[in-house]
Amino acid sequence: MYAETRVAPVTEIPPAIGATHPANEDHFSRPSIFDAYPGLLGTAFSYGKDEEIYGDGEPADYVYEVMNGAVRTCKLLEDGRRQIGAFHLPGDVFGLEAGKTHRMTADAIADTTVRLVRRRTLDAAAQSNLQIANELWSMTARDLCHAEDHMLLLGRKTAMERVATFLLEMDRRLAVAGMLDLPMCRRDIGDYLGLTIETVSRVLSHLQQEGVLGFSGARQIKLRNQQRLREMNL
Amino acid sequence: MYAETRVAPVTEIPPAIGATHPANEDHFSRPSIFDAYPGLLGTAFSYGKDEEIYGDGEPADYVYEVMNGAVRTCKLLEDGRRQIGAFHLPGDVFGLEAGKTHRMTADAIADTTVRLVRRRTLDAAAQSNLQIANELWSMTARDLCHAEDHMLLLGRKTAMERVATFLLEMDRRLAVAGMLDLPMCRRDIGDYLGLTIETVSRVLSHLQQEGVLGFSGARQIKLRNQQRLREMNL
DNA sequence: CGCGTGGTTGACACAGATCAACCAGAGTGG
DNA sequence: CCACTCTGGTTGATCTGTGTCAACCACGCG
Numbered sequence: 001m002y003a004e005t006r007v008a009p010v011t012e013i014p015p016a017i018g019a020t021h022p023a024n025e026d027h028f029s030r031p032s033i034f035d036a037y038p039g040l041l042g043t044a045f046s047y048g049k050d051e052e053i054y055g056d057g058e059p060a061d062y063v064y065e066v067m068n069g070a071v072r073t074c075k076l077l078e079d080g081r082r083q084i085g086a087f088h089l090p091g092d093v094f095g096l097e098a099g100k101t102h103r104m105t106a107d108a109i110a111d112t113t114v115r116l117v118r119r120r121t122l123d124a125a126a127q128s129n130l131q132i133a134n135e136l137w138s139m140t141a142r143d144l145c146h147a148e149d150h151m152l153l154l155g156r157k158t159a160m161e162r163v164a165t166f167l168l169e170m171d172r173r174l175a176v177a178g179m180l181d182l183p184m185c186r187r188d189i190g191d192y193l194g195l196t197i198e199t200v201s202r203v204l205s206h207l208q209q210e211g212v213l214g215f216s217g218a219r220q221i222k223l224r225n226q227q228r229l230r231e232m233n234l
Numbered sequence: 235m236y237a238e239t240r241v242a243p244v245t246e247i248p249p250a251i252g253a254t255h256p257a258n259e260d261h262f263s264r265p266s267i268f269d270a271y272p273g274l275l276g277t278a279f280s281y282g283k284d285e286e287i288y289g290d291g292e293p294a295d296y297v298y299e300v301m302n303g304a305v306r307t308c309k310l311l312e313d314g315r316r317q318i319g320a321f322h323l324p325g326d327v328f329g330l331e332a333g334k335t336h337r338m339t340a341d342a343i344a345d346t347t348v349r350l351v352r353r354r355t356l357d358a359a360a361q362s363n364l365q366i367a368n369e370l371w372s373m374t375a376r377d378l379c380h381a382e383d384h385m386l387l388l389g390r391k392t393a394m395e396r397v398a399t400f401l402l403e404m405d406r407r408l409a410v411a412g413m414l415d416l417p418m419c420r421r422d423i424g425d426y427l428g429l430t431i432e433t434v435s436r437v438l439s440h441l442q443q444e445g446v447l448g449f450s451g452a453r454q455i456k457l458r459n460q461q462r463l464r465e466m467n468l
Numbered sequence: 469c470g471c472g473t474g475g476t477t478g479a480c481a482c483a484g485a486t487c488a489a490c491c492a493g494a495g496t497g498g
Numbered sequence: 499c500c501a502c503t504c505t506g507g508t509t510g511a512t513c514t515g516t517g518t519c520a521a522c523c524a525c526g527c528g
Contacts, residue, residue, distance in 0.1 A: 075386045077468045083386040098375030137371040141332030147381035152309045152317040154388035155428030194389030234311045
């Protein structure tokens with residue numbers, strides 16, 4: 001095991017367990033598309049850990065923005081094998097589809113508050129405001145860009161390279177003061193990277209032994225040598 | 235080797251080797267977005283086998299529609315490992331980006347003719363015609379949809395399942411009279427499926443022995459038992 | 469005819485999966 | 499406060515699907 005200094009383990013967000021209920025959390029956040037246009041304010045909603053936000057094939061009547069917490073979107077095979085396509089962190093928009101239905105399942109990784117905007121409202125806004133239409137397209141294009149990078153990772157990278165890429169991505173997206181506090185468990189990381197939990201765990205241990213990583217609790221990581229990680233990343 | 239009856243090997247399209255030159259081929263094709271709007275007719279252009287159409291990082295000044303032949307779009311790792319994200323067949327549009335530059339390399343798999351439309355023209359059209367703007371978004375969304383399915387394949391499917399999925403996809407997209415004539419070599423199939431050529435070859439041989447496939451030349455395949463393939467596909 | 473390219477097949481190696489044991493921390497209840 | 503249990507994570511031993519390496523074959527072309 002790789003516990004070291006074990007700092008105070010910053011327990012996450014209060015409960016909100018079980019069912020959905022209106023949110024009471026305020027929070028920061030970088031300006032989102034929704035902020036820029038009055039009338040797209042949306043309604044806040046909360047989900048408990050592991051609660052499903054929408055399912056594959058369901059009508060895509062809403063678009064979501066993560067306010068706090070984290071969300072995974074994934075696809076399942078009949079026998080339970082799972083591929084997570086993306087993690088959505090505070091500030092990210094997810095659930096936007098060009099068609100009528102969702103093509104992935106979304107669930108909250110931790111207790112999560114999202115802001116949701118009715119799809120019809122968005123469509124109407126896009127109809128009259130070209131900038132909004134453009135922004136919608138850009139969001140889909142960003143998702144595509146990420147998916148293309150991820151195909152390369154899944155098809156052609158080694159376990160070590162996948163984990164290195166993952167760590168750099170997470171560091172970029174959620175590090176504060178050089179420290180990252182992962183919201184997802186090892187299984188989610190594995191299902192994101194096309195690996196098993198054991199392999200993820202082993203690679204992380206190895207990186208710690210090499211001094212590339214420092215742990216304080218399994219989910220609190222410090223990248224001590226980003227350069228090395230970047231080299232592995234190719 | 236698995237040659238069987240060897241029908242006349244339908245050699246592809248005349249040369250046009252070496253450099254690009256104006257096209258002289260006409261051709262069929264299902265109605266494309268470009269057809270629907272005069273002024274988006276575009277210019278035909280031809281590329282020889284293995285010729286690069288655009289490179290990763292280059293300015294995305296044009297959008298392309300395949301008229302005949304076939305195109306692959308891929309990403310490369312520094313050491314040469316390659317992941318093909320998609321094959322583009324007659325009627326398909328590729329090279330559409332929301333940003334300013336291409337994020338993949340595109341090359342002709344066989345001798346290929348494309349129709350190209352200036353990106354600025356398209357933007358201008360989208361500016362004034364909401365239906366076009368919508369169509370552009372839809373195209374990106376379709377690509378995303380494919381990429382998401384492909385992530386599942388690359389991250390979680392076995393070699394057999396990958397090949398089965400591939401065969402069904404190709405059958406859907408280019409079979410005529412229950413026969414498919416693949417434009418791409420084994421290496422391209424491998425790089426699309428995240429496998430080696432040897433594994434692709436072995437799986438295909440295995441499927442032939444099982445009677446699921448019939449070959450007449452390595453690239454001409456008949457799916458004798460689509461049901462079985464669909465079961466493998468999950 | 470000889471050569472180059474693309475494809476197949478076999479023998480073997482290995483990265484990562486699987487199976488299993490174990491550990492730490494967080495609840496829970498007495 | 500302690501025993502108990504549950505969950506998430508780590509580690510070791512072993513297995514296996516796919517990669518690697520190498521030989522070979524078939525075809526097309528100069």
